[in-house]
Amino acid sequence: MSPGTRGGVDMASDGPNPSLGVKLAYGSGAMAFGVKDQGFSYFLLLFYSQVVGVDARLVGLALTIALVFDAVSDPVVGYWSDNFRSRWGRRHPFLYASAIPTAVAFGLIWMPPSGWSEWGLFAYLLVLSVLTRTAITFFETPSAALAPELTRDYVARSTLLSYRSAFQWIGGNGMTVLMFIVLFPAFVTTTIPNGQFNPEAYRLYGFIGGGVILASILVSSLGTHARIPDLHIPSDRSRQSVSEAFGEIFAVFSNRSFLAIAAAAIVLAVTAGLSSALSVYISTYFWGFSSEQIGVLTLGIFVGAFAGALIAKPVSGALGKRRGAIVLGFIAMFGTPVILALRAFDVLAGDGDPTTFWIVFTVAQFEVCLTVCMAILIASMIADISEDVEVSTGRRSEGVLFAANTFIGKAMTGIGLTIAAQVITLARFPTGAAPDAVPPEALQRLGLIYIPIIIGLRLLLLVVLARYRIDRSGHEENLRRLAASG
DSSP states (O other), X not given: OOTTEETTEETXXXXXXXXXXXXXXXXXXXXXXXXXXXXXXXXXXXXXXXXXOOOHHHHHHXXXXXXXXXXXXXXXXXXXXXXXXXXXXXXXXXXXXXXXXXXXXXXXXXXXXXXXXXXXXXXXXXXXXXXXXXXXXXXXXXXXXTHHHHOOOHHHHHHHHXXXXXXXXXXXXXXXXXXXXXXXXXXXXXXXXXXXXXXHHHHHHHHHHHHHHHHHHHHHHHHXXXXXXXXXXXXXXXXXXXXXXXXXXXXXXTOHHHHHHHHHHHHXXXXXXXXXXXXXXXXXXXXXXXXXXXXXXXXXXXXXXXXXXXXXXXXXXXXXXXXXXXXXXXXXXXXXXXXXXXXXXXXXXXXTOHHHHHHHHXXXXXXXXXXXXXXXXXXXXXXXXXXXXXXXHSSOOHHHHHXXXXXXXXHHHHHHHHHHHHHHHXXXXXXXXXXXXXXXXXXXXXXXXXXXXXXXXXXXXXXXXTTOOOOHHHHHHHHHHHHHHO
């Protein structure tokens, strides 16, 4: 079989489109990243700062340092999997190898040892953050890189990635619902009246989350294993020098559309990280919702997430991916900032007010729908860049492309978490305080600092999305050129 072929079929051909079973298996793997990402973004800052007692700035520092290791591991794994040759293809060996290390490292991070100093706990968090992030890279990057190979159709890629997005939300959001509806209420005691502040709840969360991660990685890897003969086989690069390898990576990163979409992904990830990290603070302290109300709010997010996944295909077909993402991003600008301002100036009531709750519930589902659809369209745009890069370089570099996206998601979400820690500090938010012990001035400061930041990020997202250049006709032209050269 010659280099640059896919299972004996010229790589310019589409090959068989994925069946429903393959779509479900492929998508289910995103549950692992969803569990890890939601845990890191949603609970980790609260757990280590308010429950364990580590300064919020140290928590942010530990997570930021861990990202330095991601800056190396993500492109290395992406490039490695692009050029790896084995009887199980170039992606699946990485998928299988990641399962146990990711599950174990994630579980342990929620079980910090008792009696350690603050700096000892900082070191514990740092080491396990590095291990978790590195281990998930060996799954997430090669798994994401499979999408452009499973289908080359412009709209079908949005459909395939909709499954991935839906399962990511099922994993991450499902664990959050479990926490608020089951675990937190179950760990209410006479000495800890709010289960959100009971470390045993997080310990059990680590056990369950690790199990879900292990199962989802194995199901996805096994479920897509049969497609290995249809996937691209790289040429033998055994004699390639280090400078040539970095030259390939540079060629990918210099693609103009990639630079635009990378900038958009950075802004989107920072926004998501900031929003996720502050969401527990906003729900618990700012709105005064009970654990049960937060559980219902989080449960309802499933509706918004599935709606976003469902509309991705028609939006992609009717508006195109770039224009669709810009339109959705503009609409999403109105919602959370407005209701936060209304609460900050006492137009909306706090303390778990039922009317306020349903207003927040409605806005949240609408924004989740738009955000999920935007994320799918952006991921699908990255998949389309793979042929654009192939036209100019003659090489398929999906792993490098999606490694950059994976790193952006992890790194910038972490940066968003770090910004959230600074917002809490600037708001002079008390550490370890019960919801009724937080001064109203601190709540108002929290809202008024957060609002301009979130609006500015969303405006910036629209600006950078406009720089993306590959539309449907451009993608089809790339396919024609590859077919002619193949």
